[in-house]
Amino acid sequence: MPDTSASLIDRAGLDRTNLRRRLAHGFDGADDGELYLEYRQSEALVFDNGRLKQATFDTVQGFGLRAVKGEAVGYAHASDVSDAALARAADAVRAVRSGYSGTYAEPPARTNVRLYGDENPLAAPGFDAKVKLLETIDAYARGKDPRVRQVSVSFGASWQQVEILRADGETFRDIRPLVRVNVSVVAGEGDRQESGSHGYGGREGYQRFVDLAAWQGAVDDAVRQALTNLTAVAAPAGEMDVVLGPGWPGVMLHEAVGHGLEGDFNRKRTSAFAGLMGERVAAPGVTVIDDGTMAARRGSLTIDDEGTPSAHTVLIEDGVLVGYMQDRQNARLMNMLPTGNGRRESYAHVPMPRMTNTYMLAGNRDPGEILASVKNGIYAVSFGGGQVDITSGKFVFQCTEAYRLEGGKVGAPLKGAMLIGNGPDALKRVALIGNDLALDTGIGTCGKNGQGVPVGVGQPTLRMDRITVGGTG
Numbered sequence: 001m002p003d004t005s006a007s008l009i010d011r012a013g014l015d016r017t018n019l020r021r022r023l024a025h026g027f028d029g030a031d032d033g034e035l036y037l038e039y040r041q042s043e044a045l046v047f048d049n050g051r052l053k054q055a056t057f058d059t060v061q062g063f064g065l066r067a068v069k070g071e072a073v074g075y076a077h078a079s080d081v082s083d084a085a086l087a088r089a090a091d092a093v094r095a096v097r098s099g100y101s102g103t104y105a106e107p108p109a110r111t112n113v114r115l116y117g118d119e120n121p122l123a124a125p126g127f128d129a130k131v132k133l134l135e136t137i138d139a140y141a142r143g144k145d146p147r148v149r150q151v152s153v154s155f156g157a158s159w160q161q162v163e164i165l166r167a168d169g170e171t172f173r174d175i176r177p178l179v180r181v182n183v184s185v186v187a188g189e190g191d192r193q194e195s196g197s198h199g200y201g202g203r204e205g206y207q208r209f210v211d212l213a214a215w216q217g218a219v220d221d222a223v224r225q226a227l228t229n230l231t232a233v234a235a236p237a238g239e240m241d242v243v244l245g246p247g248w249p250g251v252m253l254h255e256a257v258g259h260g261l262e263g264d265f266n267r268k269r270t271s272a273f274a275g276l277m278g279e280r281v282a283a284p285g286v287t288v289i290d291d292g293t294m295a296a297r298r299g300s301l302t303i304d305d306e307g308t309p310s311a312h313t314v315l316i317e318d319g320v321l322v323g324y325m326q327d328r329q330n331a332r333l334m335n336m337l338p339t340g341n342g343r344r345e346s347y348a349h350v351p352m353p354r355m356t357n358t359y360m361l362a363g364n365r366d367p368g369e370i371l372a373s374v375k376n377g378i379y380a381v382s383f384g385g386g387q388v389d390i391t392s393g394k395f396v397f398q399c400t401e402a403y404r405l406e407g408g409k410v411g412a413p414l415k416g417a418m419l420i421g422n423g424p425d426a427l428k429r430v431a432l433i434g435n436d437l438a439l440d441t442g443i444g445t446c447g448k449n450g451q452g453v454p455v456g457v458g459q460p461t462l463r464m465d466r467i468t469v470g471g472t473g
Helices: 016-027 083-097 127-142 212-230 250-261 263-267 328-333 367-372 423-428
Strands: 032-048 051-069 072-078 148-165 171-189 192-202 238-244 288-291 312-317 357-360 376-388 394-406 409-415 418-422 430-433 444-448 451-459 462-470
Touching (some): 016 032, 016 051, 016 083, 032 127, 032 328, 051 083, 051 127, 072 083, 127 148, 127 212, 192 212, 212 394, 212 409, 250 312, 250 376, 250 394, 250 418, 250 423, 250 444, 263 328, 394 423, 418 423, 423 430
Antiparallel strands (some): 032 051, 032 148, 148 171, 171 192, 238 462, 288 312, 376 394, 394 409, 394 418, 418 462, 430 462, 444 451
């Protein structure tokens, strides 16, 4: 395993004097920028239909060099971490100077906080032990019910070292572990088949995730969901009240609202929330947070990919828009402070404002009371895919587990339910907020401009009035 105490600069055999000269050349006249060095190991094991279907191990290393001048960005990257490659990159990014000089921005603040350890999850348990555990999980799932026809279990982990160097000599480092376990099952009865799944993970080693209670709980939930969906009836269609369950349904908040509160969309005025700072954008009681400071959570970061410490950022407070998620460039152009949300998929990608763990705070209503208040509607417990238009805020989300609500009672499970609406409008339709805030189990990956990064979501039970439901009934 790599030496975690070794600098990526030293590991690459770079001469620090030459490196400083390259950076000074590339950043001459720029407002901001950095050299981002990355070393990452990752693995994926998939056990499907009773056999090991995939076992991959990958090592990635490289650098990205960025110079920023106003709205312009010069970016060069390479997997070859050498003086020659850095020299070519420095020549390339100088193009953003546009013939005039700038004043290099102050570096990010330092932090002594550590939100996760540096344990490499690829080290333990060993490969043979992981494969044996996958077999055990598969057998347990198949033995749960004779209607279980297919089982797929996957382990995924990565261990990433990043080092960020600035022209002013400041250096920032982080070591980021990440683990995810996922169980998917297909249950059938006659010609009908339905699926269920459960995943969980976080920024730590495998130990907690391969515990007997953890994986059995995941299997139990996946089988329960599949068997429940076997009895599902066609979802109704029309405008009705909708109750969202706690935890993972916060993915709708993430997609329909969260992206619209990222700094770049608002600076460019392509967000439905652009120009609304200080105005009411949601119902009273709705408070939305982006928090990258939660220990060991999937979306958390000790520092972001520009070196800024992550933060607890209030976006909407009691229904009023009070903040955006910012990287360094967009914060400077909007005369705001960076919030530690400058993120990138890898060294080959430029950073941009991205969410970390985004959730709505709890209210004071009992979840049972919220369900009992709905005379005609649906109860959405889990979501699958969705589509969102950032500019208009319009969204469509597919429910993977939902139930009919009639006369305040939870009724039959539903198949084919979709929620259709507009993010800013939907926030104003929040009528009741539960006291049961929950975060997701650690499975989220967010896509933006072709880049994927790990994120977290969460919310309490919510009642939203008069939401359009697309169904098949």
